[in-house]
Amino acid sequence: MSLNYATLLERTQLLFESLAAGDALGTTSELKHHKDIPHLYRQHRDEGWPFRQVGGGPFTLKKGTTTDETGMAAVIVRSFRDVYGFHPEDITKKMIAWKRSNPIGVKADIVAALAWAACSDNWYDGGLHEYLHRPDMTGISCMGRNGVIAGLAADLDQSFRFTVQQCLITDFSPMTIICCCAHTFLLMELMGGGHPAENWRSDLELLFRMWLSRETNLSVCLWKKAVGDRLDADLAEFMSTDLSSTSWNPLDTDWSSRKECPLLTLRIALWALHWSLSSEPFPIPHTYLPAEVFRMRGPFVLGWVALIGHHSDTYAAVAGPMLAAAHNGLPEGMTADLVIMNGF
DSSP, X not given: OOOOXXXXXXXXXXXXXXHHHHHHHHHTTTTOOGGGHHHHHHHHGGGTTTSSOOOBTTTTBOTTOOOHHHHHHHHHHHHHHHHTSOOHHHHHHHHHHHHHTOOTTOOHHHHHHHHHHHTSSSTTHHHHHHHHHOTTOOOSHHHHHGGGHHHHOSSHHHHHHHHHXXXXXXXXXXXXXXHXXXXXXXXXXXXXXXXXXXXXXXXXXXXXXXXXXXXXXXXXXXXXXXXXXXXXXXXXXXXXXXXXXXXXXXXGXXXXXXXXXXXXXXXXXXXXXXXXXOOSOOOOOSSSOOGGGGGOOGGGGHHHHHTSOSSHHHHHHHHHHHHHHXXXXXXXXXXXXXXXXXTO
């Protein structure tokens, strides 16, 4: 596939806008326990939430304001625009400058990685330092900003390379990177007009392993050497984990102890995609949320993700691009008030 620079930026705008929309919708319920969501819904129902922007949340944001996921994704897109391509050195430099502007809600692991990168020789030193000091740590911030990568890549090999590299800036964890590559893979499939096959993970594993075996990029090779056998172990866990959507409902489950798990974040996005495309009756959760919410289908299912709470801004930032790619965009009410899109 050969795509010119203008085409790449055009399709990236759709993904970026939907990532920002998910982030802004989800920040209203960010850090809320799922038991508190019904009250929050009643509080904002007349304003249109969770299908319209209302702001609020732990940072008392104005309507249409986004958090760190959108901020980092914007850095990636602006770097691509400014230097006419994907250059992780420039992205890292711009991300360090962005962090120094005191953005809202930046997680501690991102702060630490960027602080280390600012005084290091290599753009990936921050992510490597964090991994070597906390090898069992897996975060979801990389997933929150990942949705734009599929728009910037001209083919699958590029999409895997760009995904790994955007992660390495702050996170070397194999599981995080595997889940981000799965996210990108699914987005590439959806943007091509297809839908994930039942055995999509087997296809992903084969293509990912083939790409890794022939990839010569120095940063990717350094990552493989740094994580060693952990990569195979995490890939095996990824392949064996239940990611089904029909037998599981995140609105009716207390999984707060796993709220920052990248596998959980990906599963929520897959759940949202499934129900956005399905015409089957949705099993209303036992959380006192009214049935009226679940009559909204198609891309409106992004609003369901905002009702999950916990790290709902990140969950919805991951799900948003998938729903937009599957439905050729999001409803105008979800995107009209996004502050960051003014002049973007």
